[in-house]
Amino acid sequence: MKIVIDAMGGDNAPQATVEGAVQAINEYGIDIILTGDKEQIEKELESKAYDKNKLEIIHTTQIIENEDKPVMAVRRKKDSSMVVALNLVKEKKADAIVSAGSTGALLAGGTLIVGRIKGIDRPCLCPGLPNIKGGITLLADGGANADCKPKNLTQFAFMSDIYLRKVLGLENPRIGLANIGTEEGKGNELVKEAFYDIKDLDLNFVGNVEARDVINSVCDALICDGFTGNTLLKSCEGVAMSLMKLMKEKFTTSFKGKMGALMLKDSLKEIKSMMDYTEYGGAPLLGVKGGVIKAHGSSNAFAIKNAINQAIKFANGNVVNDIEQVLKELEEKEKNKEQQETK
Amino acid sequence: MKIVIDAMGGDNAPQATVEGAVQAINEYGIDIILTGDKEQIEKELESKAYDKNKLEIIHTTQIIENEDKPVMAVRRKKDSSMVVALNLVKEKKADAIVSAGSTGALLAGGTLIVGRIKGIDRPCLCPGLPNIKGGITLLADGGANADCKPKNLTQFAFMSDIYLRKVLGLENPRIGLANIGTEEGKGNELVKEAFYDIKDLDLNFVGNVEARDVINSVCDALICDGFTGNTLLKSCEGVAMSLMKLMKEKFTTSFKGKMGALMLKDSLKEIKSMMDYTEYGGAPLLGVKGGVIKAHGSSNAFAIKNAINQAIKFANGNVVNDIEQVLKELEEKEKNKEQQETK
Incomplete structure (x- = not known):
């Protein structure tokens, strides 16, 4: 299980995101990727005790701000902590993402990068x-x-x-x-x-x-x-x-x-x-091809840890598969109904 | 100034409606018509002190209940306290109505009986x-x-x-x-x-x-x-x-x-x-050709008196006239705009 955290997203980033990630490694024993400014993240990590094999940092140079236009930001800020993290989910290099960054950008990125489940409008x-x-x-x-x-x-x-x-x-x-x-x-x-x-x-x-x-x-x-x-x-x-x-x-x-x-x-x-x-942790974005959890902008480390826990359960629970399954069943049902009506 | 009260409307009717009406006569010196069961209303009035010249009772035999389908109730219960009261406003025999009865019926009755101001959709x-x-x-x-x-x-x-x-x-x-x-x-x-x-x-x-x-x-x-x-x-x-x-x-x-x-x-x-x-008194129905004030269903006498005060100000303030005036101005403006565009 590997969760990626947009380390630069949120009012208290990267302090709260890094601290929350470390707590999650220690409590849940999972692997974490942090996307963001390597220097800042390493500074936050300095005094912390955790299994270093379970944490990877991917250095990024840009940050999406709340003031940025969501769609434009996702398209242009290719090396932002959020976009890089979303791409990891898309490429199945991470099972889910947690971000406390711009809600609009995460929605746009969830749809544009991770992508809608086929059949979900x-x-x-x-x-x-x-x-x-x-x-x-x-x-x-x-x-x-x-x-x-x-x-x-x-x-x-x-x-x-x-x-x-x-x-x-x-x-x-x-x-x-x-x-x-x-x-x-x-x-x-x-x-x-x-x-x-x-x-x-x-x-x-x-x-x-x-x-x-x-x-x-x-x-x-x-x-x-x-x-x-x-x-x-x-x-x-x-x-x-x-x-x-x-x-x-x-x-x-x-x-x-x-x-x-x-x-x-x-x-x-x-x-x-x-x-x-x-x-109460974060808000899931349902209907995209991966786990996308939006943590509240003002999240502290505890809230980030809770959101990571949600992301773990989301991935473990095969939520995306289940949604695809129901869509298939509904499609079958619709087809049968049409066939019966034409008889 | 004459206000009509649907004396049978509301959870505490006719006790609260009659008591509120008496308070309004004594405090504001206005004329009141009460529509409802004469016997019940007179019983409520028995022990009260007020200027009897300022109060008229119109006996009605039906009551619109919250469970009644609004439009049907307004059409069928012609002798209900609410419909009779609304007709008095329509015929300009009262300046405004206060009712704590069914919201749906008052909305339907306000539109169907008192009628929309021309131009208000x-x-x-x-x-x-x-x-x-x-x-x-x-x-x-x-x-x-x-x-x-x-x-x-x-x-x-x-x-x-x-x-x-x-x-x-x-x-x-x-x-x-x-x-x-x-x-x-x-x-x-x-x-x-x-x-x-x-x-x-x-x-x-x-x-x-x-x-x-x-x-x-x-x-x-x-x-x-x-x-x-x-x-x-x-x-x-x-x-x-x-x-x-x-x-x-x-x-x-x-x-x-x-x-x-x-x-x-x-x-x-x-x-x-x-x-x-x-x-805080009642809710006005804006856009009909008269004062229609919906008091809360659980109104006590004090709330009814407050709603009557609103009805008085509504009538005194010529709200209906003012709305018609603005509609006329907007129509003119629209016409001028069209003329300029065709030039």
């Missing part, structure tokens, strides 16, 4: 939204595809199911469709049609799910177009963070408030960490 | 989302139109602007467009096109707004299709309510926690009421 990026049961709900899509067709949503549904089984270890994942009402027939044209297509799949489909219930963990994956998914993700994040900030302000205006907050310190900390989505 | 329902500055952000549309065209969003934008000026008294309302990034050119096909159309209007357009920033009051009205608006509204509501519930659970598991919570009681109560959107 649109890969989807699936961040996990923390819920109050202490787990996450996968958002598929969380922002990669602003405009979607029903067929895309159907593909997001079975890809999420496979990911949840193989990577997160769920036995019978509950798949929900994001909607503005729970009754059948609700919603916009997109979800009205997608509802019946998803229902036709062999999944544990729990039907329409309203945005207010997502945080209560009524489903394990929420299927939606990327515009809706991103809106949901960011509104939840905004409310949780602003409420926490507001409380801090209110609590520290009086002595009584400060005393009370001190007494509730542990509970407040626990709730804050529950709502902190950086703790 | 889709009326929009505009609930207020509480923000942490202690105010609200108007969502236009908050759920009336699951599928929208750019033209609809443009109309939502100038209608919100008028409402915010005339009813909420804002001098220079900030109009934002819900998007998944703040840069120009971001988003799905709908908002990409609407962006430039709204920018062309004579408004204080603050550009694209991300869902995470709405709660921080970066705009006074957020323009979006109803699917997005409803998703945003419900996800914010869900996170705020679930976080509050989670805190209560965590705080009450230990003696220390209980003590701490007791000390923070006032702050927690303040935050909770800040996030409680039932405190």
